[in-house]
Amino acid sequence: MTQQEFKRNCLIAVTLAAFALPLVVRSATYLHILIILYLYAYMTTTWNLVGGFAGVLPLGHSVFVGIGAYTSTILWLQYGISPWIGMLVGAVLAAGVGYLIGKPTLKMRGAYFALSTMAFVEGIRVMVENIDMLGPLKLNGPRGLNIPPLQMGEGSFWAFQFSSKEPYYYIILTMLVAVLAMTSAISRSKMGYYLKSGGEDPDAAQALGVNVARYKVAAMVISSFLTALAGTFLAQLTLFIYPKSVLTLDLSFELAFIALIGGRGSIAGPIIGALLLRPVTEFSRIYFSATLPGLHLIILGVVLIVVMLYQPRGLTEPLLRIFDKVAARFAPALPDTPDTPDTPDTPDSPDSPNSPDSPNLPDTPDAPAGPDTQGTPAAPGATASASPREERP
């Protein structure tokens, strides 16, 4: 078994374990924490499409979450259209908004893009807070929108409401796996290379004939489309949305932080970031919110500063190096059992219940293309260029 196969097997095992997890974890609280973790991993991955690959710093992604959440909720409440359809409508709408923001701003340098995305999210929040009725659409201003739950104990797929946590778990996990497969395909496609070249050195890329701005805008559109899907999911999970919950800078910043600490531009980065940071947030909220308010934000800030100063490419890189070493040790030792030993997962997944999130480790530069969790073939033409040193048959 080659290292490559070994890694793919690890990946498949982790994904399967993630899908099997609800069989073991019966507590609704823990499932909810996992759902939120996946949701953040999902949103951070979509953020990473712009913030990581394209090398700019979007600080307003919550605007797309908000558009997704509000669109599907309004369509459901006022017109009885299933949130599943509303999800797509919201995503298309968000993609349009993403185009409108991205087109003029992505040409600018450095801080200007970050500032304008921030201003955009604040502007939209002020608007939503001040508008009760937008034409025939009821936004309900700062009070937000409440989705009345279906009858007690009843779930309905059509209404995107379920009586237990498991369906939410499977939906968000599927979304996460899909978006990861998609990101890894994009990162290995022509567009991915163009984006990265533009992110690293826009002038050189432009000199080589890459239309940097156009690819950045395309990434922005895709990213906003996908982010809005998470907005609908969030609305259906909490059944209550208001401007300060979905249209805030806090959410935008948190997504950026997770991606940056995990490792911007790497596919595993958002997952590892979410794995490391969400538990800190959840537990300090549960145990310290009364005695030490804001503790988790101090931790977040300190971790962010330290990581940026000492490991600017994020925590994924050193973790992947450990994983590579482990793979190198195990691969020769296991000649022909494709069965999956679980020990090697430990380095990348600090707490075992969450281990499902490492599916995409092999997609980072030193692992060749191919083994997506879903077995989808790599993007055409990408395999040849993307397979580096350890290509040993």
Place this chain on the structure above:
Amino acid sequence: MDPVFLAQDCINGVLMGLIYGLVALGLTLIFGVLKVINFAHGSFLMVGMYVAYWAVTLSGLSPYPALVIIVPAMFLFGYWVQHLLIRPIFIAEKNVREPITVIIVTTGLWYVLDNLALLVFGPDYRALNPNPLKGQMLEMGEIIVSVPKLYGALATLATAGGLHLFLQHTRLGRAVRATSLDREAASLMGIGQWKIFNIAFGIGTAVAGISGAVLTPFYNVYPTVGIPFDIKSFVIVVLGGLGSIWGALVGGVIIGLIESIGPNFMTSTWTEGIVYALFLLVLFVKPSGLFGQKQDW
């Protein structure tokens, strides 16, 4: 509309706008030299306000004499923040003129400072006590002017004038300007780039400290007080042109006027939306702002 009310609103707007300009002044100064945006600027203002609050409470001085304590303390704070946190980024990313990592690190600093303040001082809104300027009004005919705001506006003009003189007419000021124009060339002329960066950052932070002292007599101190000013400062500096001192003041006055006159025509919460719309408009139409230089964006 009654002209007296309009005049009253205009005066309030200009005074408050100048104080906004003072907050933005520190930001624009730092940008002018380092070419990076300090996202923690609002938190620096918050720190400045707490320093002012405690300096006044413990020493019993009035806020303006207390500047003797506030300005050096804040200068040293900024000096060391730049030295310890921001300089390493410039060293690590030598070939990048405006490293985006600085935004990230200063945002981290923002979170740390705001929540440390929450942890240490609690979420209470604190008002200055004793407050010699409390509620003082100057009546000029039918128009009433708030004295602390008037002092604040005067302090703004004095600070801006002082900075202008410092930058134009002192040796160190010339070194700062040279570094801002071309840091490599300045280094070749024997100007220590890092020292200038530290000093510029220190001065920017000290200006935030002055704003803190100016604000405390009529504005409550609480851990997240910096955030509204932070975002407003971003708008102001972009409006006036990043790096321009007088641009910051003009931008501040524009924002102040929108906020004070706007509520006559619309719900007051909408003015905030107008401010953001104006900001985006400037970004899209003339990103260099009113007084900025083209190469800075």
